[in-house]
Amino acid sequence: MRRLLPLSALMLICHSSLAATAYVSNEKDNTISVIDLATQTVTETLEVGMRPRGLLLSHDNKLLYICASDSDRVQVMDLSNHSIIKELASGDDPEQFALHPNNKWLYISNEDDALVTVVDVESNVVMAQIDVGVEPEGMAVSPDGKWAVNTSETTNMLHWIDTASNELVHNTLVDQRPRHVEFSKDSKRLWASAEIGGTVTIIDVDQREILKTMTFEIKGIHPDKIQPVGIKLTDDGRYAFVALGPANHIAVVDAKTWEILDYLLVGRRVWHMAFTPDQKTLISTNGVSGDVSLIDIDSLKVTKSIKVGRYPWGVVVTP
Amino acid sequence: MRILLFLIGLSCASVSYAVTASTANLDIAIAYLAYQPAPRPLLSNVIPEPTDAGLRGAELALVDNNSTGRFLKQSYSLSSHSSDNAETLLAMAQQQHAAGVRLFVVNAPQAILQQLANHLPDSLWFNAGSADDELRQSACLTNVLHTLPSNAMLTDALAQFMALRQWQKWLLIVGQAPEDIAYANALRRSAKRFGLKIVAEKTWDFSSDQRRSASAEMPLFTQSKEYDVVVVADKAGDFGEYLPYNTWLARPVIGTQGLTPVGWHKTIETYGAAQLQKRFEKHAGRWMNSVDFAAWIAVRSIASAVTKLNNADPTAIRELALSEQLPIDGFKGRKLSFRPWSGQLRQPIALVHPRALVSTSPQEGYLHPHNEMDSLGFDQAETTCHLSDKAL
Numbered sequence: 001m002r003r004l005l006p007l008s009a010l011m012l013i014c015h016s017s018l019a020a021t022a023y024v025s026n027e028k029d030n031t032i033s034v035i036d037l038a039t040q041t042v043t044e045t046l047e048v049g050m051r052p053r054g055l056l057l058s059h060d061n062k063l064l065y066i067c068a069s070d071s072d073r074v075q076v077m078d079l080s081n082h083s084i085i086k087e088l089a090s091g092d093d094p095e096q097f098a099l100h101p102n103n104k105w106l107y108i109s110n111e112d113d114a115l116v117t118v119v120d121v122e123s124n125v126v127m128a129q130i131d132v133g134v135e136p137e138g139m140a141v142s143p144d145g146k147w148a149v150n151t152s153e154t155t156n157m158l159h160w161i162d163t164a165s166n167e168l169v170h171n172t173l174v175d176q177r178p179r180h181v182e183f184s185k186d187s188k189r190l191w192a193s194a195e196i197g198g199t200v201t202i203i204d205v206d207q208r209e210i211l212k213t214m215t216f217e218i219k220g221i222h223p224d225k226i227q228p229v230g231i232k233l234t235d236d237g238r239y240a241f242v243a244l245g246p247a248n249h250i251a252v253v254d255a256k257t258w259e260i261l262d263y264l265l266v267g268r269r270v271w272h273m274a275f276t277p278d279q280k281t282l283i284s285t286n287g288v289s290g291d292v293s294l295i296d297i298d299s300l301k302v303t304k305s306i307k308v309g310r311y312p313w314g315v316v317v318t319p
Numbered sequence: 320m321r322i323l324l325f326l327i328g329l330s331c332a333s334v335s336y337a338v339t340a341s342t343a344n345l346d347i348a349i350a351y352l353a354y355q356p357a358p359r360p361l362l363s364n365v366i367p368e369p370t371d372a373g374l375r376g377a378e379l380a381l382v383d384n385n386s387t388g389r390f391l392k393q394s395y396s397l398s399s400h401s402s403d404n405a406e407t408l409l410a411m412a413q414q415q416h417a418a419g420v421r422l423f424v425v426n427a428p429q430a431i432l433q434q435l436a437n438h439l440p441d442s443l444w445f446n447a448g449s450a451d452d453e454l455r456q457s458a459c460l461t462n463v464l465h466t467l468p469s470n471a472m473l474t475d476a477l478a479q480f481m482a483l484r485q486w487q488k489w490l491l492i493v494g495q496a497p498e499d500i501a502y503a504n505a506l507r508r509s510a511k512r513f514g515l516k517i518v519a520e521k522t523w524d525f526s527s528d529q530r531r532s533a534s535a536e537m538p539l540f541t542q543s544k545e546y547d548v549v550v551v552a553d554k555a556g557d558f559g560e561y562l563p564y565n566t567w568l569a570r571p572v573i574g575t576q577g578l579t580p581v582g583w584h585k586t587i588e589t590y591g592a593a594q595l596q597k598r599f600e601k602h603a604g605r606w607m608n609s610v611d612f613a614a615w616i617a618v619r620s621i622a623s624a625v626t627k628l629n630n631a632d633p634t635a636i637r638e639l640a641l642s643e644q645l646p647i648d649g650f651k652g653r654k655l656s657f658r659p660w661s662g663q664l665r666q667p668i669a670l671v672h673p674r675a676l677v678s679t680s681p682q683e684g685y686l687h688p689h690n691e692m693d694s695l696g697f698d699q700a701e702t703t704c705h706l707s708d709k710a711l
Contacts, residue, residue: 093597111594112601114386134386135594153591154648155387156626171390173626176648177591196648222691224653246652 020276022283022317023064024292025052026309032066033308034082035283037276037317040294040304046082049075054096054139055314058121059103064316065121067094067108074108076121079318089126091117096180098141098148100163107148107161109136116150116159118166128166132159138180142205144187151178151192158192160208170208175199180272182231184255191240193228200228200242202258214253218263221247230272234279239297241282243270250284252300264302266293271312277319285312345393347384347422347631349618350415351377352408352435353401353448354427363529363560368608373426373447374399375603376611380618382602393625397618405431409438416442421633424617426610429454436460441711443633445617447610452505455661456697459704462633462711464640464662466620467613470505472696473580476668476680477573478509479694481548483682486571490546491520492562494553502575503552519543523553529561537565550574578677580668583612586676587669590652616649616664620657623647634711641707652679653692659707660699665692 022035025048032052034044049068056065064077067090074090074097077083090097091110094117098107105127108117116136118128133155141148141163148161156178160170175197182191183205190203202212216226227245233255234240240253249263250270267286270293274283282295286305292312294304351374358367369375377397384395398420400411408431412423416439423439425432426448436444437460446454446465454460455469481487489510493503510517521540529536541549541562549566551574553559559576571577585606588596599607599615607615624636624645639645640657647655651667658665670678681687685694693699 112597133390134383135591152387153594154383155390156648157387157390159390173391176646176654196654197646198654224690 019319020278020281020317022274022292022315023055024285024308024312025055025066025314027051027053027287027311027313029309029311030068031309032064032077033312035292035306035308037281037294040306042306042308044082045309046077048077048084049073053313054094055316056097056099057316057318058099059101061318065097065099065106067097067314069093069095069111074106074119086124088119088121088124089117090119091115091126091129095137096139098139100141100148101143101145105141105163107139107141107150109139109150111135111137114152116148116161118148130159130161130166130168132168133157133171138178138192140181140183140190142183142187142190143185146187147183147205149181149183149190149192151181153177153179153195156194156197158190158203172203172208172210174201174210175213179229180231182233184233184237185235186237191231191233193231193242195227195229195245198223198226198228200231200240200253212258214258214260216242216244216247216251216260216263218244218247218249221249229270230284232273232275232282234275234297236279241273241295243273243284245269245271246288248286250282250295262300264295264300266295266302267291267305272314274315274317276317283315283317285315287311287313343392345391345625345629345631347393347395347621347625348418348420349377349381349395349397349422349424349621350412350420351397351399351424351614352412352427353399353425354403354405354408354431355401356403359555361555361557363556363558369603369605371603372608372610373424373614374401375599375605376447376607376613376615377424377618379599379602379611380615380622383598383619384622387622387626391626393622395618395622405434409435412439422621422631422636424614426614429458432463433458433460436463441633443637443711445614445620447613447617451501452697455663455704456702457704459661459702459706461706461709462637464617464620464637464657464664466617466664467609468580468582468666468668469663469696470502471508472663472666472668474502474505474509475512475695476580476670477550477578478506478513478515479680479682479685480578480670480678481515481573482513483684486548486573487515488518488545488547489515489550490541490543490548490570491517492523492541492549492551492553492559493520494523494555494557494559496555496557498554499552499575502554506550506552506574517550518546523558525558529558533561533565537561538567541565541567543567546570548573549577551576578670578672580670580680582609582666582668583607584609584669584671584676586671586674587650588676590650592650595650612649616647616655620645620647620664637711655692658693658699660702661697661704662706663696665690665695667692668695
């Protein structure tokens, strides 16, 4: 079917992405590139705070939250006019963050201070600061809102924070330099990448038990260069995508059987990824090559790369 | 502040060395020893090296260890001791040993390190201060792991880069200090290893101060057969600082001055290094150097091993370190590990000039059947050491 109708398939992709817009943080340029996914071009470059890294959207897609790490703040951009409307009391050196499903509580990793700061984004009040390990980095809140999980890169742990009490209740030791955590949509599984360990750990959330530790192997690439960072899971539970950093590939994993299906060649030092709202396209930021790659999820093919600023790091997509 | 640290050190020293079951708290005592002779006079007005290099790295690692340790019921302590006398340093080590310490980080030249390690054979020693090749190649101290890169690793890193840039003909200039001669020996070995040629070699034996006369003397001194690059071995910085821009032929200067190979430098920032640099600068109020990094990663390696083993037994830590099963995160973009034959921490080497990172070795294309980082320094077949076959 797909082979018979390549044109209409292509049109579908185009159509689905028509209104979508990607925002990419450029770590070394202090800017955000705005990409119109219909035309696949950068339409605007927005000046933001220093060393922008983590990005996220409010659940209504109206606001863009930006970790401006070297400005020691989280900036809030109104996407209707691209103006910064607020700066949050984020604590020092915010790198990654996650927004609670209630659209109010923002959990922020403060990399230099070994803290997770919880901010109420409406009142801009710090609700809690939680001591975690050295160099907190990855941050995720479970879709059911019960858990906030932080990774500490030098302590090599996942720190489980109960969002009801904002207290650290459990720690899971994983491999070296955990970078990123991602919950499955049903909140039952947690995926964590370990950059130097070269692994992805899959954890049962209820039991907080490690189910599987995955390793990756790409022909012609030394195992030390396979350094998993970003992880994205499709809502339908079918795929997990793992960005492998300086290996310049994204691993495609069957999210049910944990079998590695393919490795997709993208740009150099691939960091993070985001889906388009229809989950038909995946966008990756490639730090060293200064571009983003677009991946068609139906065919699992890299379809396009688009030049952005220097050291693109985070990416989000609005409808 | 010093006094306070010292007091903390003293109180920590009394904490007994304990190997306990996983449920109980684990106290891990580490001693840092530094040989600190009075600095010798230099003929150039180089920017002085920090006098607390090494210690500050170990201290920072202790903070890192403890912030991890509190989740794992591990508590690390560090006592610091320094002297300008080798015998005093040994007495300090013995005192620590009597108090139960079995893990030592040392910043001292080869002979002193050897004396310390031989006197306390049941302890594990981390060499964060000597780049001496003999230690890795023939001395084969059973109870020592080396976190500072060896001279051979540094000069191989440099030679790979020169081979890649086709800087094949060297004018080698060597100072008269023993450490200059050792560095020059490493350079000669690297030249041979990577097919580069030393077309002329000169010893710097002038006793004059170059501050006012370098532009007159250096061009004459560097007159020689056609060369692509001037390679200098002047570890203390007596004259080498005056070579760049003063050579007879317009050629780059590389070695201990100009483009230098280092274990760590301010300009290293990728792979999370920026965070380590920031933590260090906040802690020490200055930039982190290679000796700081070597001491830092020594103390961090202890914690990585203790976390895996759930005890702090020096024999077990050594065995694990030499088994290749102890991956270490050193902010250098790769998983680091200890070489089973020599106990040397394999690591990428940065090639820097004072304000920029120029390149990192191993260079692309220098392949190795086991690990590309083993293209730097003495490989298994080139050493008489087989540490992993020996017991502590």
